[in-house]
Amino acid sequence: MSGTSDPKDLAAKVESGDLRFHELEEHADADTAAAARRLLVEEQSGASLDTVGDYGFPAEQADSAIENMIGAIQVPLGVVGPVEVNGAATSGETYLPLATTEGALLASVNRGCSVIDRAGGATARVTKSGMTRAPVFRVADVAEAEALVSWVRDNEAMLKEAAEETTNHGELLDVTPYVVGDNVYLRFRYDTKDAMGMNMATIATRAAADVVEAETAASLVALSGNLCSDKKPAAINAVEGRGRSVTADVLIPRDVVEERLHTTPEAIAEINTRKNLVGSAKAGGLGFNAHVANVVAAMFLATGQDAAQVVEGSNAITTAEVKDGNLYFSVSLASLEVGTVGGGTKLPTQAEGLDILGVRGGGDPAGANADALAECIATGALAGELSLLAALGSRHLSSAHESLGR
Ligand SMILES: CC(C)(COP(=O)([O-])OP(=O)([O-])OC[C@H]1O[C@@H](n2cnc3c(N)ncnc32)[C@H](O)[C@@H]1OP(=O)([O-])[O-])[C@@H](O)C(=O)NCCC(=O)NCCSC(=O)C[C@@](C)(O)CC(=O)[O-]
Ligand SMILES: NC(=O)C1=CN([C@@H]2O[C@H](COP(=O)(O)OP(=O)(O)OC[C@H]3O[C@@H](n4cnc5c(N)ncnc54)[C@H](OP(=O)(O)O)[C@@H]3O)[C@@H](O)[C@H]2O)C=CC1
Incomplete structure (x- = not known):
């Protein structure tokens, strides 16, 4: 790379037809190129892009993640937990990072985590693994x-x-x-x-x-014939799996359900059957769950996953059963496509998200870090399902969103 460090100069050359909008990184450093594009977009649209341009990492580090960069969108990042994840690839107490704009979501998942923790933690396992191309x-x-x-x-x-x-x-x-x-x-x-x-x-x-x-x-x-099937709702992924198939479960004592979730194991089991199973069947849905996509999307954003693959990440079935008066609760995600190397995981803020979970980069043995990430996301999804079904049981869904989500 050689050339100018003045965004105005670069922008003027695009306007005069001497440079192409998408080739600016060949004539200036990546931050200058992004600044020049902002000037051009501001002029064309009348938008002010000061906040979009106020990003906290060198634009060069996003080189393999985006073209025509003008800045960065910032999504608020929070954590829930710490929660005990008893996985095969990870174990112990961990905070889970979630990036979202949906008020009440972290409060809900946090409540679920606190309940899971009181029950001794979630057990999580990857039961099948494999990325497909058809x-x-x-x-x-x-x-x-x-x-x-x-x-x-x-x-x-x-x-x-x-x-x-x-x-x-x-x-x-x-x-x-x-x-x-x-x-x-x-x-x-x-x-x-x-x-x-x-x-x-x-x-x-x-x-x-x-x-x-x-x-x-x-x-x-x-090369892609859609039987893969990537970024589209598809039964083949729900049945055969894609990426990681991962399940998390927990047995929650009745008194914890009553005290912390203001409902009963019987009510949660009934809601799960009538809503997540029968309601989803009648709707012709693939996701027999309440809002697994919420946790998948928020943890995908926080850890640099491909956001479009939330489609497959929502292929999940939630089960709830009363066992000896206590609540057995599980969630099985059939096609969770996650990585801890490559793609958006290399971006500095997303890499810090992976650090919160202790899974940045390649695992030992290779694959162990991505398995651990899948176990953590499954635990977060379990917490989210638990808290939302409980809120429906105690009729707190609308009041929660009145006070926290608006
Ligand atoms: C909002 C709550 C949690 C209140 O629930 P609560 O039991 O009244 O809360 P609490 O004040 O007693 O606190 C209990 C615990 O919740 C957590 N908590 C509580 N507040 C906060 C907060 N501000 N920030 C962080 N954590 C919070 C925290 O863990 C706390 O424990 P503590 O630490 O105090 O011992 C509850 O009513 C709830 O979970 N509601 C459900 C909301 C929800 O799940 N929304 C998800 C989005 S819905 C959607 O997008 C999909 C949908 C619904 O369309 C899908 C479908 O069709 O089903
Ligand atoms: N091409 C397409 O059709 C699609 C692409 N994408 C995009 O693909 C990207 C993700 O692809 P992905 O292949 O994961 O990432 P990358 O293309 O970023 O490649 C990651 C590379 O990291 C190397 N690597 C180093 N350490 C490890 C390790 N421990 N385990 C595995 N690999 C390791 C591997 O090299 P080596 O292979 O030499 O071992 C691997 O190929 C995302 O940006 C996503 O948005 C999304 C959907 C479709």
């Missing part, structure tokens, strides 16, 4: 489709070798074919360790798709 191939007819499926079954090792040549950490776990007429979808599933893995899986699948095209009659139509 290219679609065109074949001549059903006979050729079947031939491709057979070839894939016989040659998975060849595909694995090609895919894994593109990555030091990723491992191809399996390839599942789906046939629809003359379309063949190959759903590649990878262990992406501590990375969320969508770039890693896409690059590896491209290499494997080249082998499929070279060795069979199939023709690649699109």
Whole structure:
């Protein structure tokens, strides 16, 4: 990079057609480039961007996270807890970082955490792991489709070798074919360790798709054929999982439910059945829960995850049962796509969010940090479900949002 450190000079060159709006980082440092774009946007829109331009990290550090940068949006960040997470990858008391603009949300999750803590903590486990990419191939007819499926079954090792040549950490776990007429979808599933893995899986699948095209009659139509399925509501993720499948549960003594949540185990179990299970079934929903997306979104923002994948993160089922008079409560997130390396996790504020949980960077063994993050998010989701169902039981939902959320 060489050139000017004057944003006005840069902006003038864009206006005169000498420089392109998206190439300013080639002619100035990233902060100057962002300042020049603000000037251009302010002039065009009449907006004042002083606050957007008042960000607390060098713009250069956001280089791999955004193009056409003009500044940063600041979302308030808070914590709930500390709460005891008894996971396989993490254990002990931890604060959970949540970034949100929804008043009452942290109060609610905090209440849930305090109840979980009084019950001895949440147990959390990742039960399945794998990031998927499913290219679609065109074949001549059903006979050729079947031939491709057979070839894939016989040659998975060849595909694995090609895919894994593109990555030091990723491992191809399996390839599942789906046939629809003359379309063949190959759903590649990878262990992406501590990375969320969508770039890693896409690059590896491209290499494997080249082998499929070279060795069979199939023709690649699109590297993503939507059976992956990324950033869209899809039953395949709810059933088969994507990213981490993670479950958290807790057994809460009756007196804690009554004293801290102002309701009973029976009321929470009934609400869960009639609302989260029957209500969601009637609505044709995929999320048999109350507001898992709230905690997933807030913890995703706080820790640098890809916000669009909250779609999959909300594929969760909440269960509630009265056991010997006490409340057994669980939440199972089928497709939680999380990483502690790569993507937005590299940004300074998000990396500090990961530090609160002690999971920044690669884990030992690789994958352990992303597993721990999944266990923490599942615990937060458990707390949120518990508190909201209790508020519905004690009829405190609207009053809570009158006093805290407006
Ligand atoms: C608001 C509460 C917690 C009050 O509940 P409460 O029991 O009256 O509160 P409290 O004053 O007795 O305090 C109990 C604990 O709550 C926490 N707490 C309490 N206040 C705060 C605060 N200001 N800041 C931080 N933490 C707070 C804190 O842990 C505290 O313990 P302490 O530390 O005092 O021993 C309760 O009424 C509640 O949880 N309401 C539910 C609100 C909620 O869950 N909203 C979620 C968003 S709803 C939505 O977006 C989705 C939806 C609803 O559309 C989905 C659907 O269709 O279901
Ligand atoms: N391409 C696409 O279609 C899509 C991309 N995205 C974006 O993809 C990004 C996330 O992709 P992702 O692949 O996770 O991240 P990156 O593309 O940032 O790659 C992360 C890299 O970190 C390296 N790495 C270092 N230590 C570890 C470790 N302990 N475990 C795993 N990997 C490690 C790996 O290199 P190596 O592979 O050499 O081992 C890995 O490929 C996000 O920015 C997201 O927004 C989102 C959806 C779709």
